[in-house]
Amino acid sequence: MNRPLDPVPPPPAFARTDRLAAVLVVAATLLAHAPGLGGGFIWNDADYVTAPALRSWAGLWRIWTEIGVTEQYYPVLHSAFWLQHQLWGDHALGYHLLNLIAHAGCAVMFGLVLRRLAIPGAWIAATLFALHPVHVESVAWISEQKNTLSLMCYLAAAWKYLEFDETRRRGAYAWASGWFAVALLTKTVTATLPAALLVVAWWRRDRLEWRRDVRPLLPWLVTGAAVGLASGWIERHVGGAGGDEFALTWIERGLIAGRAFWFYLGSLVWPFELNFIYPRWVPDVRVWWQWLYPLAALALLAGCWVTRRWSRGPLASILFFAGSLFPALGFVNLYGARYSWVWDHWQYLPDLAPLALLGAGGALIAQRGAGHWRFTAWSVFAMVVALMATLTWQHSRVFRDDETLFTATLRRNPASWMAAGNLAARLASDPARRAEAIGYFEMALRLKPDAAELHEGLGYLLARDSATQAPALEHAEAALRLDSARASAHNLRGMLLVRAGEIDAAIGAFQRALKLEPKLAAAAANLGSALLAAGRPAEAVPVLERAVEFAPTLAAAHLALGDAQRALERTADAERSYREALRLEPAALDGRLRLAELLAEQGRDAEAAPLLREVLARDAGSADAHYQIGRLGLRAGDTAMGVHALREAVRLRPDWPAARLTLGNALARAGDMTGAVEEFRAALALRPNDLGARNNLANALLASGRVAEAIREYETALQQQPDNADIRRNLAFARELLERGTGN
Template structure:
C-alpha cells in the first residue's frame, strides 16, 4: 500500500455534492429498511431501560448519574437519553424505534465520510464508491437489526455515533495536530464510555488505523496522545466488569470458565461473527449456548485456525497491511465480549448479533475495498452500480429480519423455532401468553423452561403468578417456595408470596414476607406499596399509609396509591365520619369497588342492612370477582332470610376461593336452609376434609358437630 502524504486539511474537508447525495440516499434507505421495526412494541428488557416511574423527575435524573444501581447498568448518558425520550413521547414505542433508526443512519453517514477521508489520504483507487458501499453495507446489513430494532440497544446506536464522531475528529487532529480537535474527540470518547463501555476499544482501533496508513507507529506522535484515552477506557471497562459481576449477576456456575476454556471460546466467537457477516442466515435473538470442552479436539480448530490466519496476514503485511489491520480492528473491538470477561448475556449464549455492531466495520470496509479494487478499470459503470446492488440485497434481508421484532410473541416463537433449547425464550413466551390472558399456554411454556433448566427461579415465580390467577393458591405458594429455595434472597418472589398470603387471609405471614423483601431492597417503591396493601388488609391502616408514602417518595406518579391512602384514612375514622369520607371518595372515583365494599361493611355494622346490600351489589358490578363482597352480600341476604338469593353469591365465592373453608360452610348452611340436604352434606364434607388437611382442629370439631346435628334432623 502506498505511503500516505500529509494532505491539506481544507482539501480533506471539502466534500463534493455526490457525497451529500449518497449520505441522503443511505439515510433514506436505512429508514425504509427498518420500517417494520418502527411498528414494533417493547420486548424483553426494554422496560428496564425505558425510564422507570421513580426516575422520571428531575431528582430521578440526578439519581441516574449519582446513584449506582438506580438503573440496570451504570450508563448515565444512555439513561439520560431515555429520560429525555420519555419526556417527549412517554411509553410510545414508535418514538424510541425512530430514534434508534435515525442514530443508525447517522452512524452510516459518518462511516461514509470517515472511510472516504481515509482512502483519499491513503491515495486508494476507487475511494469514493468504496466509501459509499461500505457505509451502505453497514447501514443495511441484517446482522445489525438486533441493535436497531431492539429499543434497549440504544446503547449501541447512540454509543456508535459518539464512537465514530470521536474517530472522525481524532483523525482530523492527527492530520492537523491542532489541540482543539483532540479535546473535542476526547469529549466525544468520554460520552461514548458513559453510553456503553465497548467504546473503550476506540484508542486501540485508532492505532490500528494509523499503522495501516503509515506502516509504523511512533510513541510521541501516535501513542502519547492516546494514553489518556487508554486510561479512561481501562477504568471504565474495569468498572463495568464490577457492575456486571456484583450488581447485574454475571457470576455463578455458568460463568466459571478456565483460562483454557476462555481461550477456546475466543477463537470460536471470532469465527462465528465472521461467518454471520459473510452469510447472514438464520440470525436469531438468542443463539445456542456452546459447551466449551477442551478435551474435544475439534474445539481447538477455531483457535488454531485464527492464530494461523493472524500469522499469515502478519507475514503478508509488506504486500498489504489492510487485511491484518481489518482483522485486528475486528478482534480488538470484539475483545470485551470474546469470553475473557464475564458479561451477563453469557448466561444465555456466548454470542449475540449486537455484540459485533462496531467490530463489523473492520471487515465491512476491507471487503468493500477489496470488491471495488477487483473491478476491472474498463468496468467503471459496473463499479458505480455495486454500491446500489449489494445494499439492495442486504436491505431486503434486513426488512424481513425486522419482522421478528414486531412483538414479544413473534420474537420468542422464532427464537424457539431456531433454538428449541432456549429456556429463556420459553419462559418469556410464557410471560407474553400470560399478559394476553392465555394462562394455560403460559404454564406450558414455564414448565418447558423448567424441563430445560430445573434451577430456574424466574420460571417458578411465573408459575406462582399464573396459578394465582387460576385460583390455585396452594399450588402458587408451592411454586414460590421452589423459587425461594433456588434463590432465597429474592425480593420480588418474597413480595409475590406475601401478596398471595394476603389473598388467603394470612395477614401476619404476608406482612413478614413483605418486610423480608424490603430488607433486601429497601428503596423499591413497588415493595413498599405491596406491604401497604397487606397492612391495609390486616386493618393496620396507619402503618399502611406510612409505606404508601414511602412508595410515593420514590415514584410520585401513582394515583392508585394515593387512593389507597384516602381509603385508609377513611377507615381510621369513627363509622359516621368514615361513611361520609367513603361517599366523598365514591363521588371522586365512582368506579372504585373498594370504597363501595368498605362503606358496605360499615353500613352493615351500623344496622343499615339494605344500604349495605346495595353497596355490595354495586361493588360486584364493578368487580365481579370480589369474593369477599360475594360472601358478605350472601351473608346479609341469608340473615334477612333471603337464602335463595344468597346461594348464588356463596357459590360464586366458593368458585373464586375453593380453599376458603368458612365460605364453603356458609354455603352448606344456606343449602340446608332451603332444604337441599344432599348438597348441604356434600359442601360440609368438602369443608371438613379441607379443615382436616389444614390441621384446623377447632374448625374440624365445629363442622363435625354441624354435620351430626343436620344428619339427625328429621326429613320433611
Template sequence: MSAGRMLPARIDERHKTTQRVRRPWIGALCLVALVLIAYARVFPAGFIWDDESHLTRNPCVVGPLGLKEIWTSAQAVYYPLVLTTFWLLHKLAGLTPWPYHLLNVLFHAGSAVLLWQALRKLSVRGAWFGAALWALHPVMVQSVAWVTELKNTQSGFFYLLAILWFLKWRDQFLERESPGGGSSHTDAGRTTMRRSLVLSLFFFLLSTLSKPSVVMFPFVLALCVWWQGERIQWRDILAIAPFALVSAAAGLWTIWEQKFHARAIGPDWSQSLAERLVIAGRALWFYLGKLIWPDPLIFIYPRWAINAAHVSSYLPFVAVIIALAGLWCLRAKWARAAFFAAAYYAISLFPVLGFFDVYFFRYSFVSDHFQYLASMGPLAFAGAAIATRYDWLGCSRRVAMPTMAKPGPAVTQRVLIGFCAGLLLMLGAVTWRQSGEYRDLVTLYTATLAKNPGCWMAHYNLGIVFANNGALEKAIAHYRQAIALRPAYAEAHYNLGRLLAEKGELGDAITEYEAVLKINPDDADAHNNLGVALSQTDRVEDAITHYEKALAIRPDDSAVSCNLGAALLAKGDLDGAINRYLECLAAAPTMVDARYNLASALLRKGRFDEAIFHFQKALALVLTTRMLTRIWAAPSWRRAGSRRRLVSTEKRYNLHQIIWPRKATWPGFSQRRPILPCATAWKRCDWRSRLSPQGHEDHAGPSFCASWLRPTLKRVVSLRPPKLLKRRSRRRRLSKIQH
C-alpha cells in the first residue's frame, strides 16, 4: 500500500477490528495533558482585543441586560451559546481572566479527544497521532489563547460530537442492513437509530449557535459517507436534509449579520468576482503553508493588494482546481485519502475564502483562527501517512495506540517513535512560545508590529491602550503612525483629535476633526467634538453649526443637546439655551451638566425658585453618583448593606438607572463648578434678600454666590457621603434599592 492511504472500513473489514484500543482513557489523558502543558502560559494572560465587545463591556454579559437579550435581540453579537457561557462564567468568577482561559483550553483538549475518536470511527490510521498533531499545532494558538475565540473551541467541540453521533447512526444503519443485523430491526433498534440522528442534529445546533461558520457541515457528512466506501443514496440525503436546513438558515443569518450588524460595507469589501477568485486561491495555499511551516505566525497578517488584471494572479486558484481534479481522478489507485483530506479542507474553508464579506477582511484576508476546524483534515492525513508508510504507530501499548500491522525492526521503530515524539515536542514548544504573545494587549501588538510593521490596526489599538493608561505622548505617536499607514482612517483621526484637545492643542485638534468629517461627513461624534473645540476657541457660531449638524444626524443625543445649550448660553440666547436643556433633561434626567447649566440659565433669567430647584437636583445627583461609585468599587459582600443605606438628599435613586448613564454624563462635571453650595446653603437662608432693593440681578450670579458661600463650597466639594446622606434605622428604612 502506498503512503498516505487511509482505508475505508468497507474496503478492509479486518482493519476495522484493529481500531479497538485497549485502554482509550490513557490516550485521552495523554492528549489532555499535552494540551494543558503546551498552553500553560495562557492561564496568567489577560483579556485582549475584541474581548470588550464580547465579554468585559458587553451589557448582555456584565451590564443591565441578560439572557433574554442574548437570545432574542441583536444588541449582542449573535453568538448566543457562547455569550450564555460567558454570562454563566461571569456569574461564577466575575471578570477574572484565568477561568475563561481554562475553559477555552479544556474545550480544545476535549475537541482533540473527540477528533481522535472520530478518526477511529472513520478507520483512519494513526488516529491518535493525527489528533495530537492538531492539538499541539501552533496555528491553533490564536483560537485557544484568545477568549473571544471560545466561539471556535466551543463550536468545534459540539461539531465533533455531531460527527460522532452521525457516524454512530451510520454504523447502526449498516448493521441493520447487513444479513446478521436482526436486532436492529426491532423497535428498540429503530429507536436507538433515531436517537443517534437526533443527538447529532442537536449537537450541530449547539455548534451553530456557538459560531455559524460551521455551515458546511452537511457537505462534511456527505464526504464522510463517501469515505466509508458507500455511494450517497437517498436515505443519506434524507438524513442530511435537516442539517442542510439549519446550515442554510445560519448561513443567511451570518451574511446579513456581517453586512448590516458588523457593518462589512464599504471599499474594504468591494472586490469583484475575479478579485475574490484570486483571494480564494492565495488563501488556500497560504493556510496550507502555515500548517506545513508555522512561522511566522502573526495576529494580523499583511493585507494583500489584489490585482486581478494580471493572469498570474489566478495561478493559485487554477492550481487548487487542478489538484482536486487530479486527486479525484486517482482516487481509485492511491489518492482516495488525499482527496478526502483536501476536499474536507477546501469545503471547511469555503465561507472564509473571500466569496462572502467578513468584517475581519478590513484588516487581513487571512487569519489563523479561520482554519481551526479545517486544519483537522490535512493534519489527520499527515498522521495517517506516517502511520501507513511505516506501519509502526500504535505498536506501543504504553500509550494505548491501535496496532495496525506487524511491527518493523526494533531500531526502525525506536527511530520513528523518536521522530514523532520529537515532532510533537517541537510543535508543543512553538505553541508554548506563541501563546506567550497573548499575555496582554501591549505584548500582542508589539509582537504583531515586529512581524508586520504595516499593521495600522495594531498602531491604532496601542494608541487606545496607552491613552487609557495616561501615556498621551505614546498614544499620539501611535495614532500618527496609524494615520501615516492609512490616511483615510477616520477613527485614528478622531482619537488623535480628542487627545490633542485634552492636551490643549486645540488648533491641531480642530484639524483632525475636520479630517474625520472629510472622510465621513455623517459622524455625529466628530461634529460634537469639533463644536466643543470651536467653543473653546471662542468660535461660538461655528460651534453651534456643528452641534446642529450632529443633532440632525442623531436627534436623541442628550450630550450634544447639552453642548448646544451651553453654546447658546455663551452667545446670550437664554431662552434657546433653556429650551435645549429642558429637551436634554426630558431624555436624560440624570445628566448633571444639563441640570447645572439649566439652573445657571434660569438664575440669569431671574427665575430664582426654578434655579434653586435644579441646583438641588444637580447636587442630589452628584452626591448619589459619588456614593454609588464607592459602592460599585467595594467588594461584593459589602455592597448589599451599602445599597440598603443609600438615601439621597432629595430622593433615592435606582442604582440601575444611575450607574450606567453616569459613565457618559459625569466626566464633563470634573471641573467641580460652583453648583455645589447652591442646594444646601441657599436653602437655609433667603439669599435673595442680599440683593439691593433696586434689584441688581448681576450680583446674583454664580461668582457672587461663590464669594460668600466659599466655606460651604469647600465643605460640599469634599463630598463625604456618610455625612451628607440621610440614614434610617433598619426598622424604618424604605424598600431596598434594586441593583
C-alpha cells in the first residue's frame, strides 16, 4: 500500500500589502525603463519582427510548420510578433511597450511565486529583478521578447505546479503542463523548469520522493530534453552556431563555463561595466589562472553542500542558477558565442535564484535586528534600489539605435569586430557618411580578417559607387573564399558581374545563390533581371514571380517583373507590376519612370506626362525622364519642346545612342539638318552598326545637298543589309541627283 503523501503547508494568504507591493514594482519598472520606449529597432530585430513573407495567414502557418523561416524555431514567440505586426506594423514603440509590460509582469509573478513558497523578502527580490540594470538588454532589445514572454509562461507554469504540489489536483497539473509547453515554444531555456522544481521540492522538504516529486515531472523532463536537443541541432545547423569558432575541447568548454559562471554572478553584484558585447576571451589550458574559475565554482558548490544542514537555501540557489545557465555556459553552441561567451540577456532567467537568496537574506537581517538596525537595513535597500533604477535609466538609453549602441560597445570593448562591423553597416545607410562606414569596416577587418560577413558588407557598400566596383568584387570573392555557402555573397558577386557586362557569369552566380538559399528574394530578382538583360524574358518571368512570392513587399522584384512582362508584350501584367512597385515605394523614381514609359508606348500620353513631371520635379538630372518628355512633345506636335527636352537628355547622358538618334530626327523635322547630321554621326560613333541611324544620316545629308556624302552612307548601309529595298531606292535617287549635277 502506498504511503500517504506528506502534507504541504498551505500557501500564505495574500494581503493588501502584496497588492500595494505589486503596484509599486510595476510603477518603478515602467519609470526606470522608460528611456527604452523611445528606442527603435537594433541589430537583428528585423530577423524577429515578422518578415514580409510571413505576414499573411499562410505565413503564420509557416511559422509553425517550417524550420528556418524564422531566426529560431520559437513558434509561440514568432506568432506573438506576427500578431503585433498586425496591430502596430513597423512602429517600434508597440514592441517596446509590450516587452516592458511583460518584464514588469515577470517581476510581479516572481514576487507572487516567492510569496507562495513563503520565502522572506519576496518583494525585495522582485524589485531587484525588475530594476537590475543587467536586465535592460532583455527589456530594451525587441528581439529579447523571447526572454520576457517565455519567463512569464515559465513562472505561470511554476505557480500552477506549486498549486498541484499542494493540492494534487489534476486540473492544476494540466494547466501547469500547458504553460510549460507554451514556455518551451517561446524559448527553450525554459526546459530547465522541471529540474528547478525538483530543486525547490528538495529545498522545501529536504528530500525528493519518486511518487510526489519525480514522477509528475518526468514527462516534463523528457519533453524538455527532447526540445532542448532539437533546439541545439537547429542552432548549430540552421542558426550558424558551428565552424572553427566552436572547435573546442570539453576541457576548454569547462574553463569557459567556470569563468562565465563568476562573470554572471559578478554582474549581479557590480553592474557598473555593462556592455552589449564583452571581450571574447581565449580558453587556454596552459594558463594556470584560468583554472581558478571552475575550481572556485566547484569550491562554492562544495561549501553550500556542507552548509545545507543549517540552510538549504544557498545550495538550492546555486543549483538553480547554474542549472538554468547551463545552456549558456559554453557546453552548447549558441550563435551569440561567435562574438562573446557572455551576454547580459543570457542571465535573465537564472538571476531569479540568487536574487531570491539576496532578498531573503536582506529581509531576515531587517526582521531580526533591533529597531535602528532595521531602519539601517531598509535605508540601504532604498539606496540600492535608487542606484539600480538610475543605472537602468542610463543603460536603457544606450539601446536607442544601432549607432548609439555600437558606439557605446566599442567605447568599452574596442576589440569588438562585431560592433565595428554593425556600426559600419548602420553608417552605410547614410550616403553622407560613406567614408566613416568604410573606415569602420576596415577597422573590423583588421580585428577579424577572416570574417566573411565583413568582406561582404564592405563589398555591398563599395558596390554603390561606380568608381569602386573592382574592390567591391574583390571583397565579394574574399567572402566566398572564406565561406562558399554565403548566398548573399554570391548575389553580390552576380550584381557586380552584371555591371561589368559579364551577364552569363552573373546568371551563374545568382543561380548558385538560389541553390544555397532558394527563397533569397534579392537573388531571384537579380537573376530575373540578368536573364532579361541576356534577352531571355520568357525565362525571367517565372523567376521574378517566385521573387515576388518570397518577398511581396520587395519593390525591385515587382519592377523587374514588369520589365520582363513588358518585353513579352504582356502590357496589362507589366502595368500591374509597375503600379505595385510604385505602391510599395511611392518615393521611388524608377517605378514612376517605367510606368510612364509603358503608358507612353500605349499612346496614353495624358497619363504618362504627369508621372514624368513628378520625376523631373524631384530629379532634374533624370536623362530618361527628359527623353520621354521629349518624345511626348514630338508626338503632340510641339517640336520645340521636344527638341529642348531631348537636348537636355543628351547633355545629361552624352553616350546614349537612342537619345542622339531621336534628337537627330527631331532636328531634321525642325529643318535643322546641320544639327541632325551632327546627332546622327554621334549616334553612329556610339553604335556603328545601327542601320537606322546610318540611313537617317544619309537622308539628312541628302536633304542638306551633301549628295556625295549621302551616297557614301547609303553604300555603307547597303553593305550591312544588301536586300534593303528602301536604301537601294534612296541610293539610286542620290546617284541620279549627282549625275544631274544637283548637290555637291
